[in-house]
Structure formats: C-alpha cells, structure tokens
Amino acid sequence: MKDLKIGIKSWEESNKETRDILRRFDQGVFPEQPIERVHFHDFKTLLRYITPKRLVLLEELHKAGPMSVNALAKLLERSYKNVYDDVAALETAGLIERDERKRVYVSWHEIETTLKLAV
Numbered sequence: 716m717k718d719l720k721i722g723i724k725s726w727e728e729s730n731k732e733t734r735d736i737l738r739r740f741d742q743g744v745f746p747e748q749p750i751e752r753v754h755f756h757d758f759k760t761l762l763r764y765i766t767p768k769r770l771v772l773l774e775e776l777h778k779a780g781p782m783s784v785n786a787l788a789k790l791l792e793r794s795y796k797n798v799y800d801d802v803a804a805l806e807t808a809g810l811i812e813r814d815e816r817k818r819v820y821v822s823w824h825e826i827e828t829t830l831k832l833a834v
Contacts, residue, residue, distance in 0.1 A: 720751070720752045720753075721752075721753050721754075721755070721761070721765075723754065723755050723756070723758055724754040724755075724756070725756060726756065728754075729754050753810065764804055764805065764810070765808075765810075768793075768801065769804070771791070772798065772801055772805070773805065773810060773811070775787075775790060775791060776811070776819065776820060776821045777821040777823070781818035781819065781820035782818050782819065783817075783818055784798055784799050784819060806819070810823075
C-alpha cells in the first residue's frame with residue numbers, strides 16, 4: 716500500500732514543485748520512498764471531488780479490496796448509477812484505480828490532506 720498526499724496548490728506551485736523534483740532527479744537525488752500526490756487548484760474543487768459519500772466509498776473500498784462497481788453499489792446500499800458516477804469522478808482525480816480485471820480499488824493506505832487557510 717502507498718500513502719497519498721492531497722493538497723491545494725496553484726498551477727504555478729505545482730509546476731515549480733515538479734521542476735524541483737526533476738532537477739533533483741537529474742542530480743541523482745531520489746526520494747527514499749516515492750510520494751503520490753493529488754493537488755486541486757482550490758478548496759471548492761477538492762470538495763467537489765471528495766464529498767462525504769465519496770469518502771465513505773473510499774473507506775469501504777479500501778477495507779473490502781478490489782471489486783466491480785456493481786458489487787460496490789450493493790456493499791454501500793446505494794444506486795448503481797450514483798456509485799458509478801462517484802467512482803468515475805474519483806478515478807479521474809486519481810483516488811481510485813482499476814486492476815487487470817477492471818475492478819476498482821483504493822491503493823492508498825493513508826491519505827494526508829493539507830489545507831492552507833491563507834495564501
């Protein structure tokens with residue numbers, strides 16, 4: 716399992732961070748453990764992707780392991796369409812993945828979120 720950091724960063728901040736990482740790679744400096752990151756450009760966007768129901772979905776999927784969207788909908792006792800839409804959004808954000816059998820799963824053991832209250 717991997718850890719995931721979720722944060723809010725502007726495009727400029729994200730691009731600068733990427734350039735710094737690539738510069739260190741070019742110098743032969745590699746992180747001890749790769750850190751997976753997902754950044755949203757503002758808090759409203761983050762909340763659009765990580766709603767309370769989607770957070771429950773992530774938690775239950777993490778506990779249960781890989782499964783079809785239909786099985787996940789049954790586990791959550793929610794409609795297939797709503798779960799399908801939530802999975803699609805979380806997949807787009809990089810928070811859910813699919814295995815070779817196209818089952819959805821959460822590969823993260825821990826999600827760390829940082830929110831800045833002021834810029």
